[in-house]
Amino acid sequence: MANQSASLRLGVIRIGFILGIVMAACAARAQDVVVDCSGQDSNAYHSINDALANLPFVPWQVVMQVTGTCNESIYLGHLHNLMIAAPLGQTATIQGDGVSFGTLNVDSSTGIYLYGLTITGSGSVGLNVNGGAEVRIDTCTFQNNPGDGIAVADNSSVLIYSALSTGNSRGISISANSTVDHASWAGGSVVLSSNANAGLYLSGGRYATGGNTLIQNNGFGASTLPDGFGTDVRGAGQIQFGNYAGPNLITGNRSGGVSLQENAEVSFWGGTNTIQNNGATGIVDRFGSQVTLFGNVEISGHTAAGLDIASRSQAYLDASVAPNNIHNNGFGPGGVRAGIRVDGSSQLVLTGPNQITQNGGPGVLGDINSSMDLSGSTISGNQSDGIRALHQTVVDLGPGMSLTGNGGAPITCDNTSMLVTAGKASAHCLNVQASDSGSHEAVGLTSIPSVPNFTSKMKEYKRERSLIPRPRR
Secondary structure (H helix, E strand, C coil): CHHHHHHHHHHHHHHHHHHHHHHHHHHHHHCCEEEECCCCCCCCECCHHHHHCCCCCCCCCEEEEEECEEECCEEEECCEEEEEECCCCCCEEEECCCCCCEEEEEECCEEEEEECEEEECCCCEEEEEECCCEEEEEEEEEECCCCEEEEECCCCEEEEEEEEEECCCEEEEEECCCEEEECHHHCCCEEEECCCCCCEEEECCEEEECCCEEEECCCCCCCCCCCCEEEEEECCCEEEEEECCCCEEEECCCCEEEEECCCCEEEEEECCEEEECCCCEEEEECCCCEEEECCCEEEECCCCEEEEECCCCEEEEECCCCCCEEECCCCCCCCCCEEEEEECCCEEEEECCCEEECCCCCCEEEECCCEEEEECCEEECCCCCCEEECCCCEEEECCCCECCCCCCCCEEECCCCEEEECCCCCEECCCEEECCCCCCCCCCCCCCCCCCCCHHHHHHHHHHHHCCCCCCC
16 A cells, blocks of 8 residues: 555656646746847847857747847757747847848748748848748848848748838749749738839749739849849749739839740739830740740830740640730830840740730741641731731631721731731732641640639638737837
């Protein structure tokens, strides 16, 4: 009996000891790591680096509350589940030393959440994410860095709820199989404005948005093309400009709206996407690249062309859901002006009620061994011909095309080009051939993306937001 009593007492002691550890851990979890960079709070750390050196080793997320302006450069290496946040509704600033490569460097770390931070003053990059790191950005500003506002490389991933990148060399740079996703379903926006070169730059990697991305007034510090574009995509980079949450707008950029080269891809889909008043060209599609417009895309106000496809590239304009509207381009002083230009063994596919109207020069200009597969679209009210085919270009004219009201002929061809049509066409073409059938089969290059269910992601977002520290009283 005595042995049983002793064993019982020992068990109670052990349970009490374990409960004590759990309660102490819970208490530690409830106490955020507090950083007051103004130095006024004697109970807080006075720099983020001091706080990092004293982080508790716990399996759950550590919340670091930051206030004031922190004059330091920070390295987060091999850390997990860390939130660095200003109090909810407030802003804290991390001011770099102007020498270190990045103001905030995240290397091989996961579960990093940034809220309410202004990151500035680096030697080069504001936020540098690499080494397979994973970062979430919520209501942060990246400004006045001589390099990129945000740079993401080496198989890393960034999820943006809301961000502004302005006054940098480039707004966001993505490379080496990395991804940046804009969580538009959370209601925030991504604004890339007034950067010296591209607002959004990809060399490989991927960017995707569901709406409310604004890319404007970039490229005015660029000295060579294509650095002055709002969006510059190279090295098989891929962009999805979707709109299920709100419109995307690319406007006011120096050289053009979007530049694609080196097997790059861009797609616009969903609700309204607008590319307007960007220098010479709305979209430049070159060197084996592809652009896809799935309806509700407006391209207007460019001095040379709305869409310029060249060097073995492709453009697919599918208006089966809603029209794409390319209008009022090509009224600048340049010699080559059109609504759409197809050049250098490239291909244009128009299917459904696309509208190519009111452009300077021809509505569509095909040149140098290119092909155009056209059906169901309207090409009208353009300053010159509706369609002009030069230098061994082939125009395959399908049913439902409207080519009225242009300043020149509906279709003109030089003596090396060919018009293929199933019916009669009013065309100034010597080489006209009948197509094999009365039906026109335009090749669908890509299926329209679908909108996934974001219920679980919204639940996780709300959970993360609940951890953001509230202002201290």
